[in-house]
Every structure is written in structure tokens, then in C-alpha cells.
Amino acid sequence: MTYKADEQEKYVLECHGISKAFGGTQALCNVELLVRQGEVHALLGENGAGKSTLMKCIIGLHQQDKGEILFEGKPYSAKGPTEALNAGISMIHQELNPEPHLTIAESIFLKRENTKGILLDKRAQNKRADEILKKFNFPYNSKTLMKELTLAQMQMVEIIKAVSYNSRLIIMDEPTSSLDSEETAHLFSIIRELKEKGVAIIYISHRMEEIFEICDYVSVFRDGTYVGARSMEAADRDGLISMMVGRKVENVFPKVECEIGEVVFKVEGLSGKGFDDISFEVRKGEILGISGLVGSGRSETMRAIFGMDPITEGKLYLEGREIKIKKPGQAIKQGICMVNEDRKNFGLALHRSIRENIALPTLPIMQKGMLLNKKKEEKNCLNMGNLLKLKAASIEHDAFSLSGGNQQKTVLAKWLLANPKVLILDEPTRGVDVGAKSEIHNLMCQFAAKGLAVIMISSELPEIMGMSDRILVYHEGKIRGEVLREEILSGETDQEKILAKAFGGM
Amino acid sequence: MAKEKEKILGMDGDKFRMFMGKYGIGVILVLMMVFISFMEPSFRSASNMINVATQVSINAMIAYGMCLAITTEGIDLSVGAQLALVSCILGQLISNKGWSIPLAILAAVLVSTLWGVINGLLISKFNMFPFVVTLSTQLIIRGLAQLISGGQAIPITDAAFKRIYSTKIAAVPFPILVLILVTVLMYLLLHWTKLGRYIFAVGDNMNAAIASGVSVIKTKTAVYAISGFLAGIAGVIFTAKTASAQSNIGIGYETDAVAACVLGGTSFAGGVATIPGVLMGIFIIGFIYNGMNLIGIDSYYQSMTKGAVIIGAVLLDMVMNKKTN
Amino acid sequence: MAKEKEKILGMDGDKFRMFMGKYGIGVILVLMMVFISFMEPSFRSASNMINVATQVSINAMIAYGMCLAITTEGIDLSVGAQLALVSCILGQLISNKGWSIPLAILAAVLVSTLWGVINGLLISKFNMFPFVVTLSTQLIIRGLAQLISGGQAIPITDAAFKRIYSTKIAAVPFPILVLILVTVLMYLLLHWTKLGRYIFAVGDNMNAAIASGVSVIKTKTAVYAISGFLAGIAGVIFTAKTASAQSNIGIGYETDAVAACVLGGTSFAGGVATIPGVLMGIFIIGFIYNGMNLIGIDSYYQSMTKGAVIIGAVLLDMVMNKKTN
Amino acid sequence: GGSDKKEEGGKSSKGETSEVVGDVNGDGKIMCGYISKNIVDPFHAPINDYAKKTFDALKKDGTIDDWTGILDGETDANKQIDRADECIAKNCDYVIILPAEASSSDAAVTKLTDAGIKVIVVNSKTDSTDDVAMAYVGPDDVKAGEMLAQWVIDNVSDGGKYAHCQGVIGNSAQIQRGEGIENLMKDNDKFESVGDFPCEWQADKAANVATDMMNQYGDDLKAIICDNDDMSSAAQKACNDAGRSDIVCVGVDGNENPLQMVKDGEMGATVLQDGPAQVEGAIDLIKKALKGEETEKEVMIPFVLITKDNVDEYLK
């Protein structure tokens, strides 16, 4: 069943026996990767499986400890990105790396500046950039500063930049994690065009639908080792998942129906930057899904409710009482907690221990006199870690050392310890692998069963449809529709219909 | 996932590295003490150790405050000027206005704490860079000190006041007692209280701290207020030591404080610091001065030695913890 | 999406804010000049303007170097000591060793550039914090200066050397010509060359720059080398001005340089700076000294005024650009 | 100190075109400049205060039309040269300057004299003072160093070990006082130096040196000589606190704190240089010039050794 390297075939890229260790962690151990010309090659694996690490070895950001890489049949080793780019390999990086104070043109042509003598030729460069932007239907002028773009637009610039190198191999490390379905479709059309031209693409994503839609072959990694490769035609979803996690994942969206109680939290006529006149309510035990395009103002609404952005108008009610929230501290005290979509920036203090991260919002209740009760703190954190099946050597390790999924669990642990009444989850499974994802979904159901009201924002339609009791659809800062679970179960409403609402249709 | 773990000194590799990351500076301190003792045996004497501990008490107060500031990704350049301001206020109140000593000290330390609060508010509320804010307030504070003293030295002849530096309780000079007390309090504050946790969280990832309900404004203001308060205490000890109130003292004292913090493993990236580390850093700086004086190193080489020790220690730490590019 | 746009001074709100963000400092400069002229008419005279421009040339060189360092999220605290080192090397070579002036200048500037390279390598290659590195090398460099000069002042009597400061070409003092030349070169470097682009990119987001193939080591080393080189030039002008080589000069000069950068809109967060802005910052600092002395403001208030102007200007910028918390 | 007086060559040649006697630049106004060494040292503050008081009085009674106010030299030759520019811009006739550095502040003096201004150098002589300045009023720092050493030699009869706390290295007062100390101590075989310690004029660094040295040399340590008496008073205090009031600490300046200590018997002596008297001398010269009188080329203000016997005359 394993996909065997065919002697006859020409490979653009061959990686053989690559190993790489960071200090004590063996990130890669003897992995293989074979990519053909004009093929979209998916790379699958759990968080921390070593996908990005291998890509960084190829692009020259890391040097492998062992193993050899052949590019277009010739031995290849890049000491830095410049050499890789010159050789014909470009990459879209997993972590969005914008240069906020550069213009789009400056960002795209960084290290490839147009010059006249020793001076820059800004005019020629802007013209060149505008041509490229136009080709990709990008709605901004090349002189726009990067910081004026939205997250998704920045990601599109990254994509355009990677393509603009005219490379023969393009690595895309989770390019769609901040794109919505329309933009994803745009990206796919770009990928198909590139394929036509014979460009090879390595495509990394945790979204299985995308893999099935666009990819030709798939290689699977697990814990830094190479598990195998398949032709996409020969692959099925469950098979790939069990290759990735080493076991069968029973149910991807394990929605457990539970009793829905009275209204816990109600929002009336809420307005602020990015959203307008939002009203909804959420009940005990309910999972309220919020769908919409990226940039439709979902996160903004929740940030405002949580006290991170100002509210210009509207009222909040918790258990029938009106409440005022100006700062996250007040929201937490009232029992409203929020997992931010941006884990790196708003989730964790990466250089502090897991324990400190989990205990941070609840320190006031873990005191003995003026001092902290570290015993109680440790016990609480351990309990919560165990409950969530947090995989870590010890809770004293830095949060930095955790894989993405476990980092996300740490954030969840932090909020569960605060014993909330309403839990807001903004993209709770973004960048989280299938295994961890199903665990997080499981947990969500458990919380709901305990009477918690859960609000979940997600850009992944299958997730929203699989998990929610009720779905609100956003369009341009307004709620444009409501879908009940029954409608989905009965097939009355499907993905297309929700999407249509998200695009502003009825 | 973990394969066979390498063992170093009976600890497994990870732990050893964590230990060296945290206490590698202690090794440097010990090596330094051995080296100086070897060059100059009188260094080892109890009386010399008491000397050094008394001498470093001023820098220690400043360094602890600086450590908090650096931990929140800031810096407090105003401490040197705060020394001068406190000194001049003490001089005016005690010598010229005849205030009682406790009251004068209270007033002076209050003023320095207030300046700390101002620093903190400007930094946190107006989102200004700590370097810029404290550079500016430093100029203003020193100007105030000059204004108060009229640029003159005001002798403080009150014997009780001078005893603040020289009195001994059970053979231990008073400044050492203050040092011990402040060290314990700072240790508890940073490692055993809510505020300490918030300081680390804000320094490591301000946005995450905000999203966890931590008030950045309160935390940072507290940090600079404490720094101001400790600079005030340092100013009192300083003034008692020289028995004279002067507006030109403390210039460049932030340098030694920063050096002590850096040696003690405080990271300019924020979120990382330990009070025991800073204490060791303080003593390293103290031993550099004391050791060089005892060994009799030529004046010209003293500043070079200090620079080389700081850079060497940090470099060693970097290499040991594999943090280089 | 856009509603009715607010109009301020005929520009729409956004544009006005961008304009003020970029050139607000120019407005402050002009206001300041008007105010001083009003208080003291002799301020306006051409000769006084030439005076100020000549005076600021030293700080300008340092500030340009500092600006590059700050733009890459760094700082160069060693510049003051570099002045001293250059001065002492010049003194030794010209007065004691009898070297020819161009050769001595070349040697001195080479040494300061070399120290810049050392700073840059320590910062970029070993990933050390610029504050720590340059704090330490500052101590070492000043120690070297003391060693070279033997702690003595070395008068440089050579008239040709002194003319570097005093000679005029078409009524324009030579230091002003140097200032103009360096300003133009720095403007081209930062805004019109690849290196300048890399400096912005590295300061703005180092990882992104690396991913695009920019060498952080080369860029940062170049930045600190340029800072060292410019400090060298400043040292030559300084020495020609005072006609004497001394190891205790330049103490605290980094403060004025940082102030000029900050006033000129250079952000400590990196990635944001303009040479015209820094030039305006340099002149604001120059006018503070010159203006206050001409008006005859009591000296005690001068340091306070400087502090208040810096904090006020930055605060104004923050409020105008709505950057506060 | 001996004050050998030289006669000034002659009066300003421009004097004849002017209505006002002593109006050097002939603009009909008498403008005076005052460039301080700094405004923060306790030694300079009383000098500056004295200058301010006197010049303000002169302005009030019409002797001069105006003066620049205290220009802050920030102990920096570079800044003093800039201040000289400002004196020129304000059309000064006379400028009093207290050089930050004997060598590098000379450029300020020559710049002023080149502009035709009459310069009186106070407190420390720059290299070309004798050639270009109108006069020098002040002390001789080498002599001060010698007085320090002499006091130690006189008061430590058996000789022994001594330490030397230096000012900021490279500063001319530091260099010259060190030279004076060296002059007497080098050839005196009863005394042995345990080292020169860079204390940057700072009192608490000198106190640290004192405790370190007492600890290291115990009873062998007999004296600590400091380049200024901020340092010597702090060193003496450290010695006294350690029960070693027998150690002789001495320094230069005559600041209030050391004077107080001498008065209280906590310190044997300090060497006073009478700063206000130096400025007084300089302003007297200006007054004389304005009356059209001859002025001396050099006025030496001697250092005074202050002991318990004469401290009351100097302590305000």
C-alpha cells in the first residue's frame, strides 16, 4: 500500500534520511520526501510532527544534522533562504511574518530590489509590483503599507510574493489558516495555474477537505518520523488520520447532545468598531456557533464583549442582570472567559511555565494571606491538566516547549480553572491537528454538558456545522442569519446555504 | 518521544541546562571569588566580606528596582537622578528646615516613589517607551534636585542620621540589614505574590496578560513606583554614607544596576528574572570594584575589566545555553 | 465604508494625521524658533544660525548612527566613549608620533569603525542585547582611551588640524559642510539603497527579513560599523574644536543623540525612522541649548526644559497619532 | 602662593571710537559674559551664585548694561566653546570663563579673544591664557596637590601607607593635583602609596576605597589623599565609623560639608580654594577696566589650609 519511489519518475525534490534535533528534542528522524514536477504534494502530520522543520531545512533556515536533499536531481544544500530562492525554491511561512512598515512593493521585492546604479529604483519597482498585484486581482496599490492590510490580505501578499519568485518548487506551510473560503478558492485557482506550468507545490494544512480537493500525493509524518506516502486517489480520510495519529479517530465532530437550559447571557444592540447592532442570546449547555467570512467582525464582537475593545452602544445581560465590561478583568470576574484566536500573541506567556500560565487569571483565589498558595496552585493546575489530557513532561516546563495542540489545551485549562459561566472560543482549533482537534471538540461537549454556555467562532464550516446547536452567520459586521441544528441534521441547510448567507445573500 | 536522555553531573541534560541557565552566574561568582582570594588573601576575611556587603547595599536597592523594570521590558534610567533628589530633599528638610529624621526620610522617599508612579503612568497609560520616558524624567528630576539645593552641598551634621549608615546591630552594619530585608521582600514579591506573577506575565507577553485580565497600567505603575521607592531608600543610605546632600550624585548609577541585572540573568526581552540571580549580579559588581582595589589594578584597567567581565559573563551564558545565532 | 471624512486644514483627517505623524516635529521646530526669536531677537541672526549648525554637527554625526541602531531595535551606548578614543588616538599620533593629519584621522576613524564592527558582531552573531553589549564596550573603549592618553590631556597644536573645525569655505564653516554631506549620504543610504531597506526590514520584523534572505548579521554589523564610523568623524571634529585630546570627553553624549532620534520620530520598536526627522530632532536639541542660553534661562531650568520638551513632543505625537492605551 | 603681577600692555585700541570707557567692541553698550565650569558641583555653586549676585548688582547700578547670565559649561570643553559662540553672538565686551579643561577649553578662550573680546580666565589656566587672555585669576592646582601631601607628611610623623582617590581621569584638576601629590610623595621614603583609585570625584566611591584599604592594610594605612574634599570627607567619615579616626584624610575645595567636619573635629584639615574670591578678583578687573584703570595680568588666589583654628572664618 505504501507509495514506492518509482525509478522511472523524475523528482523535483528528494529528501533522504533527514534528521534534525533541537537541543534535546529530535524534531526529525530519518524522514523521506519525494516530490514530482507539477504535483501538489500534501504533507500531513500532527502538531509538532516536524513538517515545518523539514521545510525550513529545505529553504535553508535550518541545517539538517543528517541526510541529503536532491533538487532537480542534483545534490542541494542551502545555507540560507537566498540560496534556496536562487535555486528555485520559495516558501510561504506558517507564522505570518508581515513587515508592517514596508509597502506591499517593498515587502514583495525585499532582497530583490530594482536598482539604478547603487540607488533604488522605486518607480520601476512599484510598477512591477502593481503589475503582479493586478494579475492576482489584489485590490490595493503597491504603495500601501502592509500594516493597513487585514490579516488575510497580508497572507495573500505572502502568497503573491512566494509565487512571484517564479520558483520551480513552492512550499506552502498552512497558507489558508487565516483565509476564508473565497480566498482559499482563489489560492486554489492560483495553485492549479502553477501546476499547469509544471511548478511543484508542497502543501501543508490541517484541513483535510483542502488536502482532498487540491493535492495529488500525500506524505505523512508522525513524531518526527516518516510514516508513508500515498497517492491521493488511493487515500481515504480515516486511513490518513490513523497514519497521522497512529490510531483510529472515531468521530471527527463528536457532538454529544445535551440538555439546553435557560438563557445565561444576552447581548442587545451591540455596536463597536467592525460590528453593528448585534443581538443574540446563549443558553446553559448550548454551543452557539458563529460563522462568517474572515473580517466579518466576529472576533471584534467577542473581543468587545470580553472588554478588550470598546463598545460604542448596546447592552450585555448575564443571568438577567445587566453588566458593564470595560476590561477583561471585569469579564473574568463576571464569569465570561475568552480563548483568543491569536494564540501566540494573546494566549500564552511562552517563556513562563505551564503552571504560571494556567493560574494567571485565577491567582486571586489561590492566595494565603498576601502570598500565593503554590501548593493549591499546583494541585489545581495538575487537575486541570489531567482533565484535559495535557501532554507535557511537567507543568513546570515553559509553555514554549509544548506543541500547538497542547498549547491550546493550556489556554483552555486556564479558563476552565476560572470556572466561567460563558466561554467564548475564537477559532479554538486553528492550526491544531486532527487528533487534538477531536479532543478539544470532546472537551467542548463535556463543558456544555456541565451547564456552560459556549460561543464558538470558526471559519471551518464542517466544524461549525458539526459542533453547534445553533449557528449565527455574520456578514460585514451584522448578523445575517440563524441556522438551527435540526435544519442541518435534516439537510435543510447545507454548507452552500451558510456560505451564501456569509456572502451577504439571503 | 524522549529517547535516552543524556546525563550531566547526575542530572539529566535538560535539568542541567535549566540549572545553568538559572544559576550559571553563581558559578561565575564563585570562580571570581576564588581568583581574587588567590591574588589577594585579605579578600577572604570576614571584615572584607562585610565591607563589600555594606558597599553594595546602595547599588542593590537600585538594581532590584531596575530588575522589575527590565522584566516588564522596560528600563528605569531615572534612578541616579532620584538619588540626588532624595539627597537634596533630606538635606533641606533636616539641615535647613529642622524636620525630624523619620519624617524627612518619609517625605523624601514619598517624593521618589511619586516620580516612580509618574514614570509608570507615562509608560503604561501613554504607551511611551520606558527608555525615552525615564531619560526625560531623569533630566527633570535632576533639575529639581539642583533647584532644591541651589547646587550647593548641604552638610547633614545630625549624628543620628549619619548612624543610618554606620550603626551596627549585633556586629552587622545597618545597611546590610536593610539589604537582607529588601532582598527577602523582593524575593517574596517577585516569586510569591500575585503582583510578581503579573510582572512576569506582562513582561513576557503583554497582550496575553491583558487577555488574562491583568491590568498592565497597574502592574507597570507598581513596578516603577517600587523602583522609585527603592531608589529613595538607596538615596537615604547614600546620603547617610556621605553625610552630605548634593545634586550631582548618582550620575551613571543606572549602569551598575543594569549590569547587575544582566549578570543575574534578567532578560531584556522581558519576562525572565530571579531575585537570587540579581543578588549574585550585585555581588559580582561589588567584588569587581573591591577586588580591583585590593589587588591594586591600575586605574586605567578598571573600567576595561568591568566591561570585559559583563560581556564575558553574558557571552558565556549565551554559549552555555546555546542562544547564539 | 468611508463615511463623511473629517477635514482639518483642508486635508482630510487621515492625511492630516499622517502628515503630523511624519512632520509634526517640524511644526514643533518652527514654533520653537518663533518663540526664541520673540524672546531674543539676536537668535534670528544669520551668524547665530551658522553657530548652531556648527555646534550641532558633532551631535548630528552621533545621532545618525544612533538612529540606525534604534531602527534595528538596538542602541549604541558606546558613542561617547568612541569620541574619547578617537580623540586620544589623534592626540598620540599627531602630537606625539608626528603622523601626518590625514593618516592619523584615517587610523582613528578606522579604529572607531572597528569597534562598531565588534559591537555589531556581538549583537548579531551572538544574539546579545545591544544595550548590554554597547554598555560593556563603552567601558572597555573608555579604558583604552585612558590607557592611550596615559590619563593626560594631549594638546594638538597643529594649526592645520585645528582648521578642520574653524575653516570656512565660501563663508560656510567646514563642520556644516560635513554635516550637509553626511546628511545627504545618510538620507540616500537609509531611504534609497538596499542596505537602508534591509535596515528597515530587520528592524521591522527580523524573522520576516531572514525568511526573505536578508542577512541580519551583515545588516546589523553594517549599522554599528556606520555608527562607529560616524562617531569617529564626530570625534575628529570634536578634537579639532577643542584642539586637545582627552579621555574624559563625550560622557553622556548618547543621551542627546537618543533624544534627537526620538524627537525625529525614530521608534524604539524598530523599523521606523527618517533622516529629515532626525535632522530636525538634532536642531531642536541644538536650539534648546542655544536658545535657552541666549534668553538667559536659569541653568537649573535648562535640564528640566530639555526633559520636558522630549516628553512633551513624544506625548504630543502619541496623542496626535492615537497611540495611547 | 606668590602673585607675580604683570602690567597689561595697553588699553583696547577701539576704546577711542567709543563714548563709553572700556567698551571693547564699541557698540556703546557694556555686555559681560560668564561661562561657568558647571552648575552642579558644590564647589562651583557658590562661585556662580556670587557671580550672579555681583553682575546683577552691576547691571542695576548701571556699571554694565547687561550680562549673559550663568552659561552652563557642563564640565565639557565642547559645550564651553558653544557657549563662547553665544557670548560672541550677544556682543560681549568681557567674558569670564572657568575652563572645564586646561587644554581643551583653550579653544573657547582663543575663540573669544579672536573675536576681540577681553577674556578673564578663572580657576584654571588654559594653555594660551598667558598669551591671549586679559588676565588669569585663580589658583595653582599643582600647589594644591603639594599642600595635600605636605599636610599628610606633617601629620603622620612616622610615615606609612597612603591611598590616593582620583577625580575623573583626564580632567586637568585631577592631573595637576595628582602631579602635586606626586611631587612630594615620590621622593619621600617614609610613605608608600597603595595605589591610585579612580573615584570620578564621587564621595561614595572614595568611602568604598577607604573601607577596602582599611580592611586590607589595617593599621598600616595612615592616610587617604583625595583630589577633592567631597571624597576626603566621605573617606574620613568611613574611617571614623570604623573607629580609625587616626587616618588622615585630606582633599581640596573647602565645600561646606568638609568644613563642618573640620569644625566638629571629625577631620583634621581641608584645603580651601576660595572660589568666590576668584570671581571677585575677575569682576574687580572688569570694573577697573571700565574705569579706564590699568589691570593686572595675573591675580593668584592662594589656597588656604583650613584647620580647626581658622575654620570659623570660612564656614558660613
Ligand SMILES: Nc1ncnc2c1ncn2[C@@H]1O[C@H](COP(=O)(O)OP(=O)(O)OP(=O)(O)O)[C@@H](O)[C@H]1O
Ligand atoms: N527553533 C526550535 N527550537 C527548538 N525546538 C523546535 C524549534 N522548532 C521546532 N522545534 C520542535 O520541533 C518539533 C517539530 O516542530 P515543527 O514546527 O516542525 O512541527 P509541525 O509539524 O510544523 O507542527 P504544526 O502543525 O504545529 O506546525 C516540535 O517538537 C517543536 O517544538
Ligand SMILES: Nc1ncnc2c1ncn2[C@@H]1O[C@H](COP(=O)(O)OP(=O)(O)OP(=O)(O)O)[C@@H](O)[C@H]1O
Ligand atoms: N488590530 C486591528 N487593527 C485594525 N483593523 C483590524 C484589527 N483587527 C481586525 N481588524 C479589521 O477589523 C475587521 C473585522 O475583523 P475580525 O477579526 O473581527 O473578523 P472575523 O470575522 O472575526 O475574522 P476571523 O475569522 O479572522 O476572526 C476586519 O476588516 C479586520 O481586518
Ligand SMILES: [Mg+2]
Ligand atoms: Mg508547522
Ligand SMILES: [Mg+2]
Ligand atoms: Mg478576527
